[in-house]
Amino acid sequence: MAEKEGYWYESAVQQTSRNFFEDESSATKMCGVSLGGTAKLSQQIKAGLGGIGTDRYPVDSLSGSLSGLVLKGDEEKVDLELHQLIPERTLQKIMDADNEDFSFITHSLTTEKEELRMLRRHYESRWSPPEVDSVVTASLLGRPYSLEHYKSLKHKKELLKAAEMIGDGDLILNVILFLNRTLKKKLFHDILAASPVAVQHYTNYLATTKQIPVLTDTLEMLGRSRDAAMKLYFEACTNPQRMLQRLRVCSRNHFTETKDKTVLDNFIRLLEWQETYDGGKLLGSSVATCLSDLCLNHWELPKTSPHCPAAFCQNQVVSDRLYQWAALIARGKRQAWADIDGIFLTKGWLGGKKAKTDLPMEEVVSCMSRLGAPQTLLSSYMEFVDNLDKRLSLAKKLQCHRSAIDTYIALKDRLSLLSYKANLVPQSEDYIYAEQSLRNPAIRWKN
């Protein structure tokens, strides 16, 4: 699926704009810094520097030894030895904390008699459940513990409660799996129903271990059918071969929420459509990718064909803006500029043409320019950029002189037009037009 999406990305603003600004990189700016400026500086500094990082392999770096190159800055100043930083006693305490037999070290018993007494007590109580608190502590500190002796329901419940109280997820899960193993379903479910945190850990576990039927049954049992539906949907999407079939089951049996169902049914319609289209070559692609393909290859199909762009848009309830953008790029790539008016223009009141689009017109014009649209087309669309300042800067950026001159006239800005004219090729068509305009007495200049 990912590879196919590349197809669409190819036409995206981001990618094309980069190519475009190759020549005009001064136009891409960020916080007042232009791409061209950095590129120039970069060249300047790299001159006489044999590339960055290719000649310097750090001696001690892991990634370096694994993947080849790592550029390491200067070593931070040599660290002080540990004992200079912290007292030995503190260090020992920290190292001991990792020790699984820690409790024996610290509570070292003074006399043999005491030790014997303790051991005897341990031996005598070996079949009774350990204190809940000791289990909690053991788990928290990463020491071994056993749950096997929690036999009575009361003890089991206490255990879970204690685990939840301390909030140790590993212990909570371990207890809940233990309860599942040692209690009948009804009792287990009652406990689950009363404990959302336990459910959370249990369902995560079921999802990770791919026990999907148990997972969805559990969620359904707890009245969380929407969560169950989403899980099934997610699972369906991970299996391209049986996706459609599984999604249909989802739609029939599990999706009750209308908004979700609308989306799912759209998805099913899309997959069904994709199966019929061009040997299934776009199976699994997004709506945008399909639409691009249609506009590129099946523009001429009659409205009645399910493979014509308009019918597809209807099928998938595609927004006008997405359709217009996809169509613009596709027709532009084909250099089919005659189709553009049909995408964007409608007839106005008095037979005049009006642009009808939610897209920002300056983006539309920029895009046309990138795709190599003729100047006349650009100029005519430039008119639809309502904001005069934007229109002016766009006209300048795209070297659309005619539009720039017209915009100066609309702004009644004689002085700026004068200086603009100075940069035009003398006696070119645009130059003459600017001159004529400057002499035109009908224009009331503001300066």
Add this chain to the structure above:
Amino acid sequence: MQVSLDEKLGALSQISQRKLLDILTKISGRKDLIIDSSLIKPLERIVGVSKLRAHGVDKIYKLEKGDIPFTNTQRVFFVNSDLITVKHVSDKINGEISQKNDGNSYHIILVGRKLQSVVNMLETEGTLGYVSLFVFQWELIKLDTKFLSMEFHSLYKSLFVDGDQSYLPVLARSIWTLCTILGRPLVTVVQGKHSQVIDKMLGKMFEELGTPNRSDSEVGCMFIVDRDVDYASSLLTGCTYSCLLDEVFGIKSGIVEIKDNKNDIPGGYFLSSADEVYSQIKGRHFSDVFPYLSTKTKELSQTKEKSQTMAIHEMKQFISKELSAVTNFKKKLAYHISACESIISHMGHRYEGLQNAEQNILESRSRRETLTYIEDCLSMNICDKYAVLRLMCLMSLTQDGLFPDELQRLKLQFFHMFGYQHLTVFHALEKSGLCVEQPALLSTEVKGVNLANKVVQAVPLPTRKSTFTNFAQKLKLFPPVGDNYELNNPTDLSYVFGRAYIPALCQIVNQICKKEITIEDLPKILPNCTVKNLGGDQQNFRTFLIYIVGGVTYAEISAFQLLEKLTGFQIVIASSSTINGNSIMKSFFQQ
């Protein structure tokens, strides 16, 4: 000898190193080390290859799907302690054993903690008899001056998407160690569900593992807070150099890799304060980075000119003393210039629009314009799916949700562009509260509810303020509008977001420093917040420790570092990992 606070924090990596080397010593003899690729960068911060070699590590391999060559009979797997990874390792070991059982011995070092589910799985798979298990719980990793991180990048997802609390004890332990070294803070502020749990565990650890030997403390006030206390700071696009490096390339364990069609620079680059260029520009607003780089470049070329007119003895001196330093500096300069170039070519085309949209969303104005911008992003594919979602979440956050029909419309356009399979992403976002429907003002049973909603949309109700707006105004997170503010000489913390917003935690600390609020006020200001006072003189402390559960952003780091400069207080930042809006959004895609 006087040891500074920052130097002391350097002890943490050494402790981690010692713990790891202790484990390797227990596995005697020469061994292959097979590393989970996500652990390479954090490990890089803890130990170098030579130390590993000195402890018997012969060959180092990345853990990959395919076969891993045998060089030694001892194989040590160094992996994350999660079921899927360990299952993969277990399968590998079982496969190797069934192929040729010639006395290989296997060891698994689990990073973090020994999860019971992992041990049980190994038992079920029959692997447990063949392998010995070790746990390596590293301490906070120091990534920069007074900045520590556990580098658990999947922790946000575990906690805030899945609600999995298995790793909370590990975080509590990291705080325990820190307190053992620095002393117990006089005051502890705990905010948020997960932080409350951690605090409880921390108390238990003080009981069981002991309290610090020292009775004094180098930390006056410790904050343990959940990431979700201030989502805005992680959804907005930061404007400092380090923010943008992270935004565009993703900084992991303080290492960045520039990937760009044009300027691809192979390998990673260590970002540290020892790099004099980076330490100069990391916290600067992006508009102020280029002037610095350009000035330095000019200075260098002057040095070069000077060297051309040198006499022989001067030249000798220059070559032996300065040349390598100059070349070194030049390389760093070149790296950061390339990075800037790359950032601009990645973000330049949409940066202005994005800033504008973010600002509007924060201030809850020009709603229609913002929606149009998001729809433009979706139809013209201006940015990737994470960036679009961030804006939607930010909008939902600041306005208590999106209107139902708005959300449905945007969702549909999102699915058209990026695929219907992402329906579950929105479900997860909704459950986490990040992107929700605004509760309808009228009961949905009433007919014509759509019309009512449309009226609501058309007529904004000026009196009703969202939870976010109230919170932001209470803490003064929107800076006062001033005319003569210079981004290259910031005087308040909002510069990290282009003057739009001050990260909430930074502002709280700021207000405490300035005595505008007291620590005792915090439970009234922050949700689910408690303050614990160990006693002692509260007025005089000069050091804060801020521990953010779920991830800290580079914007917050930059703001805290400026705050240090402005107030003279010391601020130690610690977190489970660094995070940004993109990584948060990505967490909702992996289910």
